[in-house]
Amino acid sequence: xxxxxxxxxxxxxxxxxxxxxxxxxxxxxxxxxxxxxxxxxxxxxxxxxxxxxxxxxxxxxxxxxxxxxxxxxxxxxxxxxxxxxxxxxxxxxxxxxxxxxxxxxxxxxxxxxxxxxxxxxxxxxxxxxxxxxxxxxxxxxxxxxxxxxxxxxxxxxxxxxxxxxxxxxxxxxxxxxxxxxxxxxxxxxxxxxxxxxxxxxxxxxx
Amino acid sequence: xxxxxxxxxxxxxxxxxxxxxxxxxxxxxxxxxxxxxxxxxxxxxxxxxxxxxxxxxxxxxxxxxxxxxxxxxxxxxxxxxxxxxxxxxxxxxxxxxxxxxxxxxxxxxxxxxxxxxxxxxxxxxxxxxxxxxxxxxxxxxxxxxxxxxxxxxxxxxxxxxxxxxxxxxxxxxxxxxxxxxxxxxxxxxxxxxxxxxxxxxxxxxx
DNA sequence: TATATCTTGTGAAATCATTCACAAGCTCGC
DNA sequence: GCGAGCTTGTGAATGATTTCACAAGATATA
Numbered sequence: 001x002x003x004x005x006x007x008x009x010x011x012x013x014x015x016x017x018x019x020x021x022x023x024x025x026x027x028x029x030x031x032x033x034x035x036x037x038x039x040x041x042x043x044x045x046x047x048x049x050x051x052x053x054x055x056x057x058x059x060x061x062x063x064x065x066x067x068x069x070x071x072x073x074x075x076x077x078x079x080x081x082x083x084x085x086x087x088x089x090x091x092x093x094x095x096x097x098x099x100x101x102x103x104x105x106x107x108x109x110x111x112x113x114x115x116x117x118x119x120x121x122x123x124x125x126x127x128x129x130x131x132x133x134x135x136x137x138x139x140x141x142x143x144x145x146x147x148x149x150x151x152x153x154x155x156x157x158x159x160x161x162x163x164x165x166x167x168x169x170x171x172x173x174x175x176x177x178x179x180x181x182x183x184x185x186x187x188x189x190x191x192x193x194x195x196x197x198x199x200x201x202x203x204x205x206x
Numbered sequence: 207x208x209x210x211x212x213x214x215x216x217x218x219x220x221x222x223x224x225x226x227x228x229x230x231x232x233x234x235x236x237x238x239x240x241x242x243x244x245x246x247x248x249x250x251x252x253x254x255x256x257x258x259x260x261x262x263x264x265x266x267x268x269x270x271x272x273x274x275x276x277x278x279x280x281x282x283x284x285x286x287x288x289x290x291x292x293x294x295x296x297x298x299x300x301x302x303x304x305x306x307x308x309x310x311x312x313x314x315x316x317x318x319x320x321x322x323x324x325x326x327x328x329x330x331x332x333x334x335x336x337x338x339x340x341x342x343x344x345x346x347x348x349x350x351x352x353x354x355x356x357x358x359x360x361x362x363x364x365x366x367x368x369x370x371x372x373x374x375x376x377x378x379x380x381x382x383x384x385x386x387x388x389x390x391x392x393x394x395x396x397x398x399x400x401x402x403x404x405x406x407x408x409x410x411x412x
Numbered sequence: 413t414a415t416a417t418c419t420t421g422t423g424a425a426a427t428c429a430t431t432c433a434c435a436a437g438c439t440c441g442c
Numbered sequence: 443g444c445g446a447g448c449t450t451g452t453g454a455a456t457g458a459t460t461t462c463a464c465a466a467g468a469t470a471t472a
Contacts, residue, residue, distance in 0.1 A: 003458095004407075004411065005458075005459070006404070007459080008459090009403075009404050009407050010400060012407075013399075013400045013403040013407075014384065014400070016403075017382070031418085031419065031420090032419075032420075038384060039384060040384055041460095042460080042461070043419090043420095044422095044460075044461055044462070044463095045459095045460065045461080047419090047420065047421060047422085048421090048422085048459090048460075048461090050420095050421090051420095051421060051422070055420075055421060056420095057419075057420050057421080058419080058467080058468060058469090059418080059419055059420040059421080059466070059467040059468050059469095060417080060419050060420075060467065060468035060469055060470095061419070061420085061467095061469070062418090062419065062420080063420090075407070075410075075411070076403050076406055076407045076410065077406040077407055077409060077410025077411070078403055078406050082402075082406060084402075091300070091301040091304055091305070092301045092302075092305070094297070094301075095297040095298045095300075095301035096298075096398070098297050099297070099298070099398065101382060101399045102398070102399065102402065105399050105402070105403070145409065146405055146406075146409075169409055170405035170406075170409050171405075172401055172402060172405060176223070176307060178220065178244065178245060178246055186404075186405050186408035188401045188404055190396060190398070190401060192302070192305065192307070192308070192396070193219075193308065193311050193313075194216060194219045194220070195378055195394045195396060196288075196290075196308065196311070196313050196352065196378060197215075197219040197282050197284055197311070198212070198215050198216065198219065198392075198394055199352055199376040199377075199378060199392050200282055200284050200288060200352075200376075201210075201215050201218075201219075201281070201282045201283055202376060202392035203283060203351065203352075203375055203376050203392060204281075204282065204283025205210065205281070205283070209428095211428075211429070214429090237448085237449060237450090238449075238450075239449080247430095248430080248431070249449085249450095250430075250432070250433095250452095251429095251430065251431080253449090253450065253451060254429090254430075254431090254451090254452085256450095256451090257450095257451060257452070261450075261451060262450095263449075263450050263451080264437080264438060264439090264449080264450075265436070265438050265439095265448080265449055265450040265451080266437065266438035266439055266440095266447080266448050266449050266450075267438060267439070267448080267449070267450085268448090268449065268450080
């Protein structure tokens with residue numbers, strides 16, 4: 001399979017969202033132009049993105065909403081539930097834990113870990129925060145597939161090494177550090193300060 | 207001034223972080239290769255990025271850490287403090303509010319707003335949550351320059367319209383929607399579900 | 413069936429971003 | 443002061459992504 005760019009995947013996930021909206025609004029078909037407008041891109045871009053995976057439309061008509069939605073969900077792998085664990089039950093961590101959209105989109109956070117004894121044992125919406133030491137074993141035992149890392153920057157690399165070692169192949173990192181992961185492990189960073197600095201540049205570099 | 211790509215700005219912000227580390231470690235000079243290694247890029251990329259703004263190094267030697275740090279901070283506009291407001295004091299919002307790195311990097315959240323009467327009036331680390339209705343006036347009066355939007359998706363566009371109308375030119379959006387802003391307003395999205403879906407794709411599209 | 417009108421799918425062209433490769437500048441040791 | 447050894451800054455080459463542009467398929471209407 002050819003290489004799919006990161007931005008193409010992002011757009012695909014966006015189209016999925018728009019298709020969901022269109023489906024909720026009861027639309028039967030949608031054109032690449034419609035999708036483009038909502039996503040702030042062009043119709044050619046939409047068609048090119050989709051063409052990476054097949055041809056799903058009907059010339060002259062557009063795309064059948066339900067069908068394209070199904071296809072994209074399958075492509076993205078979101079036609080199923082993923083088992084996610086949270087490492088770091090601080091402010092950000094617990095906010096993420098109760099983020100409704102994750103659940104709604106099929107990402108179920110079924111385990112949480114923290115090294116702070118004060119937090120261990122506490123209940124977060126049905127999930128008990130476990131001690132750091134139990135992490136490696138539980139990740140395996142519970143068949144966790146993705147991990148959200150919300151620990152301080154200094155602790156992040158060590159956590160990631162252990163998590164990868166426990167067989168996890170996808171990591172969403174909130175710590176403001178560049179993490180090293182072996183080839184074959186997917187890593188995404190959410191770097192909040194970096195985003196604000198980007199805005200700062202936009203306001204400055206007039 | 208030529209157009210600077212988004213990814214170049216991101217990398218610049220990263221270099222800044224590494225330079226800070228190098229400075230803390232007491233290093234005097236650093237080479238493009240050093241910076242590249244820490245940032246997971248190449249030395250040519252580093253030099254190209256920097257060359258967009260001038261030439262800061264000494265051939266044969268590398269870059270003077272303090273000097274380059276100063277330059278990059280100036281380029282990014284982080285050699286000052288920014289006045290930031292938070293709209294939406296829910297779980298994510300309050301987690302962001304107490305995110306220490308923002309403060310440390312010069313982003314001072316000096317106002318917070320929410321439409322929930324139960325939250326209005328409550329104190330968040332010295333800042334009182336104000337009613338939604340007071341937002342427009344206070345944004346202006348307090349000279350807010352950036353706004354972090356952490357409201358539900360349905361409410362986000364309306365908030366953004368008002369915020370832009372109040373003169374704010376930079377927005378960091380956490381709501382999972384594509385927002386429309388007029389030209390000249392900088393917008394960054396942190397779309398958490400999108401990130402997990404990206405990971406899902408990586409695990410699926412084997 | 414023929415015509416007018418849409419909209420897709422996709423090579424080709426254009427644009428944008430990264431990597432290469434090397435001349436030129438700087439330092440150090442002798 | 444000269445040669446050896448680094449490392450920058452940058453055109454040129456390559457690679458990736460986006461946009462263009464249009465043939466071809468589909469529908470609707472008469």
